Amino acid sequence: MIDLDNEVNDIVNRILSGEVLAAARLMRDLDDGVPRAREILKRLYPHSGRAHIIGITGSPGVGKSTLTDRLIQHLRSRGFTVGVVAVDPTSPFSGGAILGDRIRMQRHALDEGVFIRSLATRGHFGGLTASARAVITVLDAMGKDYILVETVGVGQDEVEIAATAYTTMVVTVPGMGDDIQAIKAGILEVADLLVINKADRDGASRTYQDLLMMLDLQARRHTHAWKPKIYLTQALENQGIEELMAGVGEHQEFLAQEDGKALLAAWSSRIRQEFLELLKEGMHRHLVGQLSRSGRLDRILQDILAKRTDPYSASEALVMETLGPF
Amino acid sequence: MIDLDNEVNDIVNRILSGEVLAAARLMRDLDDGVPRAREILKRLYPHSGRAHIIGITGSPGVGKSTLTDRLIQHLRSRGFTVGVVAVDPTSPFSGGAILGDRIRMQRHALDEGVFIRSLATRGHFGGLTASARAVITVLDAMGKDYILVETVGVGQDEVEIAATAYTTMVVTVPGMGDDIQAIKAGILEVADLLVINKADRDGASRTYQDLLMMLDLQARRHTHAWKPKIYLTQALENQGIEELMAGVGEHQEFLAQEDGKALLAAWSSRIRQEFLELLKEGMHRHLVGQLSRSGRLDRILQDILAKRTDPYSASEALVMETLGPF
Numbered sequence: 001m002i003d004l005d006n007e008v009n010d011i012v013n014r015i016l017s018g019e020v021l022a023a024a025r026l027m028r029d030l031d032d033g034v035p036r037a038r039e040i041l042k043r044l045y046p047h048s049g050r051a052h053i054i055g056i057t058g059s060p061g062v063g064k065s066t067l068t069d070r071l072i073q074h075l076r077s078r079g080f081t082v083g084v085v086a087v088d089p090t091s092p093f094s095g096g097a098i099l100g101d102r103i104r105m106q107r108h109a110l111d112e113g114v115f116i117r118s119l120a121t122r123g124h125f126g127g128l129t130a131s132a133r134a135v136i137t138v139l140d141a142m143g144k145d146y147i148l149v150e151t152v153g154v155g156q157d158e159v160e161i162a163a164t165a166y167t168t169m170v171v172t173v174p175g176m177g178d179d180i181q182a183i184k185a186g187i188l189e190v191a192d193l194l195v196i197n198k199a200d201r202d203g204a205s206r207t208y209q210d211l212l213m214m215l216d217l218q219a220r221r222h223t224h225a226w227k228p229k230i231y232l233t234q235a236l237e238n239q240g241i242e243e244l245m246a247g248v249g250e251h252q253e254f255l256a257q258e259d260g261k262a263l264l265a266a267w268s269s270r271i272r273q274e275f276l277e278l279l280k281e282g283m284h285r286h287l288v289g290q291l292s293r294s295g296r297l298d299r300i301l302q303d304i305l306a307k308r309t310d311p312y313s314a315s316e317a318l319v320m321e322t323l324g325p326f
Numbered sequence: 327m328i329d330l331d332n333e334v335n336d337i338v339n340r341i342l343s344g345e346v347l348a349a350a351r352l353m354r355d356l357d358d359g360v361p362r363a364r365e366i367l368k369r370l371y372p373h374s375g376r377a378h379i380i381g382i383t384g385s386p387g388v389g390k391s392t393l394t395d396r397l398i399q400h401l402r403s404r405g406f407t408v409g410v411v412a413v414d415p416t417s418p419f420s421g422g423a424i425l426g427d428r429i430r431m432q433r434h435a436l437d438e439g440v441f442i443r444s445l446a447t448r449g450h451f452g453g454l455t456a457s458a459r460a461v462i463t464v465l466d467a468m469g470k471d472y473i474l475v476e477t478v479g480v481g482q483d484e485v486e487i488a489a490t491a492y493t494t495m496v497v498t499v500p501g502m503g504d505d506i507q508a509i510k511a512g513i514l515e516v517a518d519l520l521v522i523n524k525a526d527r528d529g530a531s532r533t534y535q536d537l538l539m540m541l542d543l544q545a546r547r548h549t550h551a552w553k554p555k556i557y558l559t560q561a562l563e564n565q566g567i568e569e570l571m572a573g574v575g576e577h578q579e580f581l582a583q584e585d586g587k588a589l590l591a592a593w594s595s596r597i598r599q600e601f602l603e604l605l606k607e608g609m610h611r612h613l614v615g616q617l618s619r620s621g622r623l624d625r626i627l628q629d630i631l632a633k634r635t636d637p638y639s640a641s642e643a644l645v646m647e648t649l650g651p652f
Contacts, residue, residue: 041638042638042639045636045637046633046636267631268627271627271631271637272627274637275626275627275630275637275640275641276610276614278638278641279613279614279641279645280606280609280610282641282642283606283610283649284605284609286645287605287649288602288605289652290652300601301597301598304597305593305594305597307372310371310372311597312364312371313368314601315601316608319612322609322649323609323612323648326612326615
């Protein structure tokens with residue numbers, strides 16, 4: 001027990017001092033559901049909360065990875081250390097992952113100041129969002145100055161992950177179709193900055209006008225203290241990155257106003273979401289485990305199949321039995 | 327009480343006889359969290375399980391809506407009644423929705439044999455998946471022969487919804503980029519049929535070869551009794567729809583083999599997922615309600631903020647307290 005504790009302490013200290021191998025090992029162990037990994041995460045948690053987390057989200061093909069690559073370059077050239085979490089949507093069934101043009105980022109592989117982690121599957125940790133949050137906590141505890149969280153902003157999970165960043169940029173490209181338009185409307189509301197990448201393409205000014213109009217509509221519905229701005233970039237050519245990062249800086253200043261009131265609110269909201277999500281997943285796993293072992297789950301499913309009850313009534317009854325009256 | 331019961335009975339009977347207005351009203355009430363709506367759903371449930379559910383999924387812009395439109399046409403011309411559930415990914419924050427080219431489907435608006443429902447937000451019902459399932463149950467109880475479930479196959483939610491169909495078609499187009507490739511690999515595993523839409527475009531045969539190779543790889547990893555086939559369509563020009571629907575028919579025959587063994591397995595799996603999801607959401611809502619009212623949630627969050635505990639330890643302790651030892 002003392003040996004195990006010493007070992008955990010040792011790993012915690014190595015990660016806190018920024019050791020890459022120890023952090024990579026922990027992330028793998030978290031994915032594999034190694035119980036000790038969770039204990040280490042608990043010890044790291046109080047050391048998190050220092051990094052500035054930037055969410056980068058948008059539809060497939062808008063060039064998020066290239067943009068992320070440029071942001072890493074920019075931050076590194078100013079001496080900041082960077083952590084990257086790239087969230088890949090893949091099968092809940094396979095566990096496999098194909099990483100597309102993320103290979104481009106490999107040029108940072110030999111830079112000790114950059115740590116990149118790709119998340120492909122839900123893993124054992126309880127949801128893609130939970131895995132992403134855990135990785136962010138580790139990178140934060142490692143002492144990274146900035147953490148870039150790149151997600152495909154289409155599914156709910158992905159939007160939620162992006163929304164947990166302190167500064168969220170939503171990336172689009174000129175002239176996408178109606179389907180994309182619908183998505184854009186949805187994720188627009190989590191955007192602190194809007195980026196039109198591949199801005200040399202036809203239709204950039206039209207897209208700019210469209211986004212301006214959408215922002216205007218949004219401003220009429222809500223009154224936020226922060227007004228999102230639109231940035232034009234060509235990430236492949238490294239164009240517009242300075243201006244975009246200046247925008248990130250402005251947002252950081254906004255968050256720091258009045259003794260960091262807005263930042264504290266964002267941090268509290270992150271904690272609330274993280275706790276509630278862990279509670280939800282933890283309760284479910286524990287309860288389903290109990291129901292499976294006792295054979296009760298099978299009996300309930302048989303009752304529904306035989307139409308003696310229905311999923312709604314059966315789940316309500318079980319909730320009342322477990323938690324008592326509302 | 328008796329009056330209310332009579333009213334519920336009346337609505338149930340109207341929906342069972344296929345009345346469109348009663349069904350539309352119920353779906354709206356479900357979204358709005360009207361308690362009676364859930365009671366009606368419970369009564370409808372035993373009458374579901376007759377429709378053949380077809381999932382249609384794929385990235386934005388592949389023409390899913392147009393394809394869905396053609397499938398409706400095809401099924402209607404053969405005298406079948408059709409329900410459609412279109413799942414739109416939009417903001418968890420706004421509650422708003424922009425429906426893109428779905429307007430095309432409005433030509434079926436005057437056809438009593440077609441019922442189309444667009445789902446944009448999570449609503450009050452507990453998750454997009456739960457809302458979609460509820461709508462499917464209503465359409466099924468109404469007596470629709472086929473239910474088409476159209477989702478953007480990128481997020482986990484959307485893939486899960488598509489996977490609950492009996493026959494799932496994954497739609498792609500020639501020559502999509504790396505990002506799409508990654509997604510395709512993920513959702514390939516839920517595909518019973520693969521569709522290359524806009525097949526007149528450059529690169530169709532290359533995409534065909536790519537998909538064939540991916541199917542081949544998949545067949546080596548798993549041994550499924552059903553081997554997915556690839557169909558080439560041009561939905562806008564109504565090309566390839568006959569062949570695709572013949573493929574759906576083959577899959578239906580496959581499911582019906584050996585006294586419907588595979589269909590029963592799919593139905594059981596649907597019920598299991600539906601029950602577990604309702605249980606998870608119901609438990610969470612109930613528990614968070616209790617914790618909020620007692621002020622305990624705030625105290626826990628304060629403790630985490632002050633770093634007296636962390637979200638992992640705090641959630642684990644609460645799970646143990648509520649459910650007892652694992």
